[in-house]
Amino acid sequence: TRGESGGQTGHTYDISNKHRLGYSEVQLVQTMIDGVNKLYEEDLELQKKMFAFPVIQSTHSLVAKHVTKEVWDKLCKHTTKTAGFTLAKAIACAVEFDNQHCGIYAGDWDSYKDFAEVFDPIIQEYHGISADAKHTSDMDFSKITGNVNPDAPVHSTRIRVGRSIDGFGLSPGITKEQRVGVEKLFSSASQKFEGELAGTYYPLTGMEESVRQQLVDDHFLFMSGDRNLTVAGMERDWPEGRGIFHNKDKTFLVWVNEEDQLRIISMQKGGDVLGVFKRLASGIQAVGDSVKAESGKGFMLDEKYGYVHSCPTNLGTGMRASVHIDLPGWTKEGVDKLKARCEELALQPRGTRGESGGQTGHTYDISNKHRLGYSEVQLVQTMIDGVNKLYEEDLELQAAQKAE
Numbered sequence: 001t002r003g004e005s006g007g008q009t010g011h012t013y014d015i016s017n018k019h020r021l022g023y024s025e026v027q028l029v030q031t032m033i034d035g036v037n038k039l040y041e042e043d044l045e046l047q048k049k050m051f052a053f054p055v056i057q058s059t060h061s062l063v064a065k066h067v068t069k070e071v072w073d074k075l076c077k078h079t080t081k082t083a084g085f086t087l088a089k090a091i092a093c094a095v096e097f098d099n100q101h102c103g104i105y106a107g108d109w110d111s112y113k114d115f116a117e118v119f120d121p122i123i124q125e126y127h128g129i130s131a132d133a134k135h136t137s138d139m140d141f142s143k144i145t146g147n148v149n150p151d152a153p154v155h156s157t158r159i160r161v162g163r164s165i166d167g168f169g170l171s172p173g174i175t176k177e178q179r180v181g182v183e184k185l186f187s188s189a190s191q192k193f194e195g196e197l198a199g200t201y202y203p204l205t206g207m208e209e210s211v212r213q214q215l216v217d218d219h220f221l222f223m224s225g226d227r228n229l230t231v232a233g234m235e236r237d238w239p240e241g242r243g244i245f246h247n248k249d250k251t252f253l254v255w256v257n258e259e260d261q262l263r264i265i266s267m268q269k270g271g272d273v274l275g276v277f278k279r280l281a282s283g284i285q286a287v288g289d290s291v292k293a294e295s296g297k298g299f300m301l302d303e304k305y306g307y308v309h310s311c312p313t314n315l316g317t318g319m320r321a322s323v324h325i326d327l328p329g330w331t332k333e334g335v336d337k338l339k340a341r342c343e344e345l346a347l348q349p350r351g352t353r354g355e356s357g358g359q360t361g362h363t364y365d366i367s368n369k370h371r372l373g374y375s376e377v378q379l380v381q382t383m384i385d386g387v388n389k390l391y392e393e394d395l396e397l398q399a400a401q402k403a404e
Contacts, residue, residue: 015035057097063104063118075118081108083170084173084175085111089107089172090115090118090172097228102122105232105233107173109164109300139280144277146388149392152271153391154325155323156323157276157323159266159267159276159322159380161263161284161320162261163264164307164308166297167297171233171257172310176237179257180240183241183257185294186256186262187256189287192290197279199247201244205243234310252279252283259310273387314371315371318371322368327362327363329393331361331362338390341390345386350364366387
């Protein structure tokens with residue numbers, strides 16, 4: 001509707017006769033009338049298909065349980081204000097794949113509100129919270145008691161959170177302009193970081209090969225090609241608007257516009273969990289203050305669901321506090337037994353290759369299981385106490401195994 005070369009916006013079109021010469025006026029008007037009627041008829045058919053209840057491949061997912069035909073028919077035509085997101089886009093992974101547990105993403109803060117009939121029961125079931133639960137954040141590291149036993153064979157410690165800046169879409173729905181806006185805002189804000197947090201922002205667009213290789217060698221670089229992220233809409237316009245910040249010591253990182261707008265990470269060798277948490281707390285504060293000073297915008301913080309993330313499994317703290325630790329006693333005892341013990345301690349064990357990378361040797365990635373319904377201080381404390389307990393039990397298991 002902007003004319004011949006003005007491009008297309010929305011779903012309104014200017015439809016006209018194609019020919020001028022060789023046909024009479026009556027013929028051209030008749031062709032136009034018949035053609036427009038045919039297009040309208042076909043459009044109704046396409047809309048029916050578009051809004052037809054989808055086949056959800058992940059039959060055991062929370063999406064399959066909570067997106068009923070009745071709910072779908074009620075919400076399927078709605079689009080959100082911030083990012084123009086739809087329920088179809090939100091559940092794309094559960095429709096496309098057969099291995100999803102949750103299977104839903106939010107494209108903006110509005111998604112959680114506009115599609116609450118779907119999101120609320122999924123969030124409550126996944127996190128085990130009541131319908132009237134409220135989330136409390138607490139980053140006061142002085143409340144932590146103790147630390148991981150210095151004798152424990154911990155290779156490294158890493159704590160990450162996600163944060164989203166208000167007024168922009170979340171990764172699955174964010175527009176190209178919004179994504180670039182988030183990057184510009186962070187890139188500018190990061191120049192104000194001081195002391196041990198000071199460092200450099202490296203945009204993925206136009207990155208020099210030597211810089212790219214160094215980030216790969218440091219295991220800092222996030223890559224494209226993840227099927228889940230692609231289907232969820234998070235890899236559109238790759239690599240524009242994305243990048244990585246790290247401080248001089250490479251102990252404080254921020255990923256920009258990956259699964260979340262900002263993923264803030266504190267990490268170092270060894271098991272000083274308290275030290276890593278302290279740096280994370282000051283880093284989050286620095287990012288928040290700088291962004292606020294730059295734009296007047298704060299982080300999306302929901303009274304009920306805490307810090308807003310694209311994946312509902314990360315709501316609340318969005319925090320994953322983890323150590324890589326050797327547990328040879330538990331390995332010999334059996335990985336299933338270790339998983340069961342971690343469940344009792346509110347921990348989650350993984351192989352050191354990440355969520356789906358499997359397990360090699362006897363080194364495990366041990367992290368807090370919960371995100372929502374507990375404060376950051378509680379989760380870090382749980383992780384410290386749990387890791388110390390696993391280490392103590394591992395020594396006992398090793399002793400018993402030697403005696404056999």
